Amino acid sequence: MRTRHAIGTRERIVRATSRLMQRQGYEATGLKEISREAEATLGSLYHFFPGGKKELAAEAVRHGDVEFAEFLRAAFDRVDDPAEAVVVCARELASGLRESGWVEGCPITTAALESAGRVPEVQKAAAAAFENWRSIVRVKLRESGFGEDDAEELAHTVVNTLEGAEMAAQVAQDDAPLHIAGRHLARLIASYR
Amino acid sequence: MRTRHAIGTRERIVRATSRLMQRQGYEATGLKEISREAEATLGSLYHFFPGGKKELAAEAVRHGDVEFAEFLRAAFDRVDDPAEAVVVCARELASGLRESGWVEGCPITTAALESAGRVPEVQKAAAAAFENWRSIVRVKLRESGFGEDDAEELAHTVVNTLEGAEMAAQVAQDDAPLHIAGRHLARLIASYR
DNA sequence: CTGCCACTAGAACGAACGCTCTACTCAGAA
DNA sequence: TTCTGAGTAGAGCGTTCGTTCTAGTGGCAG
Secondary structure: OOOOOOOOHHHHHHHHHHHHHHHHOOOOOOHHHHHHHHOOOHHHHHHHOOOOHHHHHHHHHHHHHHHHHHHHHHHHHHOOOHHHHHHHHHHHHHHHHHHOOOOOOOOOHHHHHHHOOOOHHHHHHHHHHHHHHHHHHHHHHHHOOOOHHHHHHHHHHHHHHHHHHHHHHHHHOOOHHHHHHHHHHHHHHHOOO | OOOOOOOOHHHHHHHHHHHHHHHHOOOOOOHHHHHHHHOOOHHHHHHHOOOOHHHHHHHHHHHHHHHHHHHHHHHHHHOOOHHHHHHHHHHHHHHHHHHOOOOOOOOOHHHHHHHOOOOHHHHHHHHHHHHHHHHHHHHHHHHOOOOHHHHHHHHHHHHHHHHHHHHHHHHHOOOHHHHHHHHHHHHHHHOOO
């Protein structure tokens, strides 16, 4: 029965976990719920992830990592000016969040906060994701002529401000925080010119 | 036995809930754990909060709201220049987070994200908290001569950036994100002068 | 054809969950 | 003194949790 589904079982499990954890976080997402959503059995789940929920969640966070990294890179490749690219990111984040009915925010933030200091595997994966995203922004800024230190610090604030604004937008069900964040980040970046 | 504890049972329950939810979030915090920590029984808990976990959590978020509001106001009262006040806030947030062993971040963020779109009582209390904090910053900026629109937008970004930076600091167990955020916010505010 | 093994299937386990329920204590009102 | 009701106390409800376990199934290497 290995060919009943278009994509492999392991991949289906990871995607379902990532999607569920994006919406509900780590604690509220049960393994049975995952196996139902992924159309896989508990047996398959433990076959691929013998480490159980922690291991699966860490893998799901890594999945969210590359997903958002691709989103970032796409925007930065498309738009030349980094300040403008950040505005574009904020706008797309806002429309995506709105279209999901305010439930699909950052794919990893909720799990990252829940696991901080409690589930090391997940926390480490989340920390690596933030680092990855930051490095994408940093490289873009360096290519645009920013100094090493400025680029590194700006990358921190670009990622963290977008993150904070998306959280605020989700809780308030209003995309204004994201649009404002985009404009302010552009202004901040411009102030280094 | 009403006088066995220094402070009332209801207050003890709310404080314990707030503290536990700050560290572990909404889902991971059980009612039995709360009653143990608060030295109160399940009976007392349901006596004061007949709405159960949701009602208690919403009250705990309100508790975190006023707690952080007092922190903000204290910093803004102490430091005249709003840009400098934000730097002070970031610094104190960083040292507090570090001293707690990276477990006591924003008292409500985790619960806010977990409850977004799932537990309306908690989500509403969290949205109100963010609004409250933002209004404290806005008032400070207005008093310092900022225009209405600039003050409102800056208040959004000040709160959301601090929020995002604190989250990043907690996950990475490194307070650099907060220090950088403080400096960048000061620079952003100064750019309006 | 046979045997192997990656993978599927889901019943069952003990623990923990949120919540309900009855019984009780005891300060103060009548 | 009796009564009342706010508050305390915790056993136990049904459910779900993460996890374990045994019993398969079926494609493919030998």
